[in-house]
Structure formats: C-alpha cells, structure tokens
Amino acid sequence: MSTYLLAIDQGTTSSRAVLFDTKGQLLASESESFTQHYPDNGWVEHAPTDLWQTVLHCCQRLLTNNNINASQIAALGITNQRETTLVWHKKTGIPLYNAIVWQDRRTAAFCESLASPEINQLLTDKTGLLLDPYFSATKIRWILDNVDHARELAEQGELAFGTVDSYLLWQLTGGKVHATDATNASRSLLFNIHTQEWDAELLALFAIPASMLPQVLDSSAYFGETDPALFGASITIGGVAGDQQAALVGHACFEQGMAKSTYGTGCFLMLNTGKTALKSNNRLLTTVAYRLNGVPTYAIEGSIFMAGATMQWIVEGLKLLRHAGESEAIVQHVPVDHGVFLVPSFTGLGAPYWDANARGAILGLTRDSGIDTIVAAALQSVGYQTKDLQKAMEKDGLRPTVLRVDGGMVKNNWVLSFLADILGAVVERPSITETTSLGAAYLAGLHCGVFSSTAQLAELWECERRFEPKMDSVTRNNLYTKWLHAVAQVRLSNTPNTL
Numbered sequence: 187m188s189t190y191l192l193a194i195d196q197g198t199t200s201s202r203a204v205l206f207d208t209k210g211q212l213l214a215s216e217s218e219s220f221t222q223h224y225p226d227n228g229w230v231e232h233a234p235t236d237l238w239q240t241v242l243h244c245c246q247r248l249l250t251n252n253n254i255n256a257s258q259i260a261a262l263g264i265t266n267q268r269e270t271t272l273v274w275h276k277k278t279g280i281p282l283y284n285a286i287v288w289q290d291r292r293t294a295a296f297c298e299s300l301a302s303p304e305i306n307q308l309l310t311d312k313t314g315l316l317l318d319p320y321f322s323a324t325k326i327r328w329i330l331d332n333v334d335h336a337r338e339l340a341e342q343g344e345l346a347f348g349t350v351d352s353y354l355l356w357q358l359t360g361g362k363v364h365a366t367d368a369t370n371a372s373r374s375l376l377f378n379i380h381t382q383e384w385d386a387e388l389l390a391l392f393a394i395p396a397s398m399l400p401q402v403l404d405s406s407a408y409f410g411e412t413d414p415a416l417f418g419a420s421i422t423i424g425g426v427a428g429d430q431q432a433a434l435v436g437h438a439c440f441e442q443g444m445a446k447s448t449y450g451t452g453c454f455l456m457l458n459t460g461k462t463a464l465k466s467n468n469r470l471l472t473t474v475a476y477r478l479n480g481v482p483t484y485a486i487e488g489s490i491f492m493a494g495a496t497m498q499w500i501v502e503g504l505k506l507l508r509h510a511g512e513s514e515a516i517v518q519h520v521p522v523d524h525g526v527f528l529v530p531s532f533t534g535l536g537a538p539y540w541d542a543n544a545r546g547a548i549l550g551l552t553r554d555s556g557i558d559t560i561v562a563a564a565l566q567s568v569g570y571q572t573k574d575l576q577k578a579m580e581k582d583g584l585r586p587t588v589l590r591v592d593g594g595m596v597k598n599n600w601v602l603s604f605l606a607d608i609l610g611a612v613v614e615r616p617s618i619t620e621t622t623s624l625g626a627a628y629l630a631g632l633h634c635g636v637f638s639s640t641a642q643l644a645e646l647w648e649c650e651r652r653f654e655p656k657m658d659s660v661t662r663n664n665l666y667t668k669w670l671h672a673v674a675q676v677r678l679s680n681t682p683n684t685l
C-alpha cells in the first residue's frame with residue numbers, strides 16, 4: 187500500500203529527507219550537512235557529489251530507520267536551494283565544475299559590464315528579475331568560459347545545465363531525465379515567465395547554447411521514476427519547486443493576496459499575485475509561484491539578507507547570549523519603543539534598497555541601554571525589514587491579506603507579536619513549520635492523486651497560533667519613521683558629510 191509521501195529538501199548548508207503521511211502530517215526526517223567551499227573572495231561552491239550523496243543517504247536512512255519500503259511511497263517531491271548552477275556531461279553525468287552557489291559573486295564584474303538601461307529593462311520585462319550574479323545565467327556562462335573545452339562541448343550538444351533539482355532528477359533517474367520545473371526555471375534569467383519558454387534572445391545575450399537546457403515541466407508533474415537500485419524499488423517523482431516557492435505551497439497560500447515569510451538565516455517574503463505577473467516599481471522580483479496544469483501562478487518576492495543571521499552575530503560575534511533561544515526571555519520586559527535601532531546591513535541591504543555599500547549600525551544608545559535592549563533591537567530589525575517589504579508592496583498596489591511564517595526564528599513569540607504590531611497585520615504560525623518540505627510533498631501528492639486539489643490542501647493547513655496586531659497606529663508610525671531614519675544613517679555612512 188502506498189501510504190507515504192517523501193520530500194527531499196536540498197538546502198544551502200544541509201540536505202534533508204522528510205516523510206509525511208497522506209494527510210500531510212510529518213512522521214520522520216533525516217538531515218546531513220556538507221562542506222562549503224570558498225575558493226576565492228566572494229566565491230561559494232558545493233561539491234556535486236556532496237549534494238547527491240547527502241540526499242541519497244538521508245532518503246536511504248529515512249526508509250531504513252522507519253522500516254519503510256520504497257513501494258509504500260506514493261510519490262517523491264524535490265525542493266532545493268535555488269539558482270545554484272551545475273553543468274555536467276550528458277553521456278557520463280560527470281560535472282565539469284563544482285556547483286556555483288547562489289551566494290557566489292564571481293560574475294559581478296561581468297554583470298556590471300553588461301548592464302545598460304535597455305538590457306536591464308529587457309531582463310526585467312522577460313524574466314521579472316534583475317541583472318545580478320545571484321541568478322544562474324552568468325554562472326553558466328562563467329563555466330563555459332573558464333573550464334577547458336567547455337564551450338566547445340556545449341556547442342556540440344554534449345553538456346547539460348541544471349539547477350540542483352535538475353541535477354538530483356538526473357541522478358535519481360539514472361541519467362534518464364533532464365528536466366526542471368517552472369519555478370526553478372524562473373530564477374535563471376533565461377526563462378520568459380510570460381511565455382513559459384526558454385528565451386532565444388536571452389540565451390544569445392549570455393552566449394548559452396539551447397541544447398544545454400532542461401525541459402521545463404509543471405511543479406506537479408511526472409518527472410520520472412527513481413532508479414530501482416537506489417531504494418530497492420522505483421519511486422515516482424511527482425513534484426519539484428524551488429525552496430521559497432515550495433514554502434508558499436506548504437503554507438497553502440493559493441489565493442491572490444496571501445503571503446508567506448520564511449525567517450531562517452535570511453528572510454524571503456513571497457506574495458501570491460494570482461494569474462498576473464505584476465511588475466514591481468520598487469525593486470521586488472516577479473517570479474513563478476508554482477505552475478499547475480500548464481497554468482502559472484505568479485508571485486512578488488522580497489529578500490532580506492540578515493534575519494536569524496543577526497541573532498547568530500549576537501550569539502557568536504558579541505557573545506551576548508549562549509544561544510538564540512535565550513533571546514525571548516531576555517526581552518520579555520523591554521518596551522518596544524526603547525529608542526535603540528539595530529540596522530543589520532552587515533553585507534549591504536537587500537530589497538527594497540539593494541544597497542551593497544551600506545554597513546551595520548546600532549543607533550540611539552543611552553546609558554541605560556543594556557544587553558536586553560540590544561537583543562530587542564536585533565529581533566525588532568527583522569520586523570522593521572519586513573515592514574520595508576510590506577511598504578514596497580503597498581507602493582506597487584499590493585497588500586497581503588495574511589502573512590504565514592516559518593523558519594527557525596518563528597519559535598520566538600515576542601518576534602511574531604512585534605511583527606504583527608509593526609505590520610498592522612495578522613501573522614499566522616502553522617503547526618508544521620517544515621513548510622518547505624511539506625510544499626514538495628503537497629506537489630508530489632497532487633500529482634499521484636493523494637490530494638485532489640489545492641482547495642483540499644488549503645483545508646489541511648493548520649494554524650498553531652495567530653498573532654493579532656495590538657499596537658495603535660500612532661506608535662506604529664512613530665517607530666517605523668525612526669527606523670527609516672536609522673536606515674538613512676547607514677546608507678549615508680560611505681559618504682561622510684563635509685560641512
């Protein structure tokens with residue numbers, strides 16, 4: 187009997203395999219971290235074998251430890267770190283180079299050399315993205331231009347490009363499938379999100395042969411069967427989505443206006459905009475949220491670099507706490523309007539500022555500011571940055587009707603109360619906070635008929651706690667205005683005032 191769904195979540199620092207029952211309840215999980223490689227300043231790589239072997243071992247351990255046969259798995263779903271780029275030989279499956287990770291900045295100079303108002307406009311119009319090393323296109327080009335014979339082989343049709351989902355599909359199916367889904371394709375800078383096709387003009391712009399590209403399927407689709415040698419019997423692969431999109435699905439944000447925000451190391455806020463690919467005038471990205479039955483649903487996305495990472499700095503850098511979990515108790519009695527602001531622009535500011543030169547600061551200190559105030563300011567910076575994204579969305583004419591949250595930080599009730607207060611919006615925390623894996627399982631379950639519709643998934647979604655805004659609007663506006671002043675200070679820090 188096929189009674190389980192299996193999700194693979196291949197992330198930036200670890201791989202996970204998660205087992206769900208056919209009602210979407212989490213039963214068990216396995217995870218394994220792997221080495222990050224930093225071969226040069228601003229370069230970040232993963233060994234392809236690490237990505238594959240950690241995934242394989244997690245899946246195998248999950249089945250063995252829970253006494254489950256592959257034949258009991260109704261379907262498998264994959265979710266993955268997005269944009270990270272691999273190129274391999276079609277005949278042998280051997281990668282030409284390490285995976286170039288989304289964080290890698292090696293193509294920054296190339297992006298600067300290519301940038302012009304016309305090119306930037308073209309890219310935003312077709313892909314919904316910005317010209318930035320973050321996305322896959324310039325990473326593929328780098329491999330073709332820097333690995334011996336790569337371009338020659340690519341032009342002869344011998345090479346395959348894939349994001350991590352594609353590479354795992356290739357490995358899982360024993361080299362039979364070279365495919366991806368529309369959410370992952372939409373992060374490449376090569377995919378036209380309106381026509382849902384690879385774009386010849388963009389391929390020419392980045393000098394990438396079309397023969398390298400994977401076939402683009404729906405997020406819930408038949409992606410093939412796993413090689414029976416891997417798990418003792420084959421398993422149908424029925425779902426694929428990039429991690430942030432999978433989280434949106436896992437939160438059952440299927441209606442226009444529903445939003446999710448994931449508070450891990452960084453923060454990614456994604457708002458479902460329905461069947462319309464809305465263009466942001468406020469430097470938010472337009473992306474494919476998911477594609478079902480050939481119909482894309484779109485989203486607007488904003489990312490913040492430092493969310494939980496600010497707490498890591500408080501713990502590991504300043505050593506103010508032993509672990510991030512201590513923060514909730516220490517700030518319990520700190521009033522939210524204590525007057526101290528921590529702007530965590532340690533590596534610049536993400537959306538909507540996109541200011542690479544801003545650096546971090548703590549402003550408004552007085553003699554009575556203690557560890558508790560600084561920790562509170564660090565936690566509040568996550569709320570204020572989310573407010574920045576909310577404001578940008580509002581300027582684009584959008585207002586989330588609901589914000590569902592996940593990620594390591596959302597255990598902290600104080601953070602979520604402040605978030606609801608500063609946004610003036612309800613924040614919902616689900617019972618299952620493994621939302622990314624759940625989204626992959628949902629997509630796989632939709633394909634194999636375990637779930638009949640997104641409406642059924644929306645009913646399965648369970649709220650563990652709702653945080654209602656309690657702050658009055660005068661206090662909210664005062665606090666946010668002070669935050670904006672603090673941000674203005676860090677953005678001026680590179681250009682000292684010469685009075």
Ligand code: ADP
Pocket residue numbers: 199449450451452493494495496497498510511512513514593594595596597598
């Ligand atoms: P990622 O998936 O990006 O590695 P996680 O979703 O596992 O991150 O979240 C871990 C982050 O959450 C860490 O940066 C940590 O500082 C933060 N964190 C964990 N628990 C708490 C807490 N109780 N309060 C505030 N931050 C927390």
